[in-house]
Amino acid sequence: AQTVTQSQPEMSVQEAETVTLSCTYDTSESDYYLFWYKQPPSRQMILVIRQEAYKQQNATENRFSVNFQKAAKSFSLKISDSQLGDAAMYFCAWGNEKLTFGTGTRLTIIP
């Protein structure tokens, strides 16, 4: 079975600074994808970024980027120039046919 571990229940960062959220996973599969989802207080789940496991190049989406280390089974999310609107729960997910999520990291932005 696949497992996803987010070891930081809570993180905080000063506005405009950079923060990195950690995620590790365990799988015996060779073909899969990885995702980061954001859940603001509205409860809506929003896709932030995705990474194909077969690609060595790290995915980027504007201020969001990942550090994907396949051998280490690590998939961290870096948020640059943090903004107040980035405050949310962030979930890491592993997926092929189904999606397995971690327990989440609550990110607080300090003005």
Place this chain on the structure above:
Amino acid sequence: DAGVIQSPRHEVTEMGQEVTLRCKPISGHNSLFWYRQTMMRGLELLIYFNNNVPIDDSGMPEDRFSAKMPNASFSTLKIQPSEPRDSAVYFCASRDRQGWNTEAFFGQGTRLTVV
């Protein structure tokens, strides 16, 4: 498209009562997932369907939980009888199964409180 639609948004029920949560996936999506979110366990996958067929229900906590998908546009998650420990937010999500990199779209969730 209106997105994934779940009803009700909130449900308060007494212990022992039957609860039915409903989900309408995005038209054209052929995978549907039910998740339960709690503070302690995060998002747990309860069951998922491909083309209306249940594929993996290993996450269903016990026999009190059941899920159906009678057609491509409707699914239900039923708890009978409900218990206070079932209190959580239940999410339905749908996805186009053509590619594993496709995004899963979530509904707004149903907050269930069992008293």
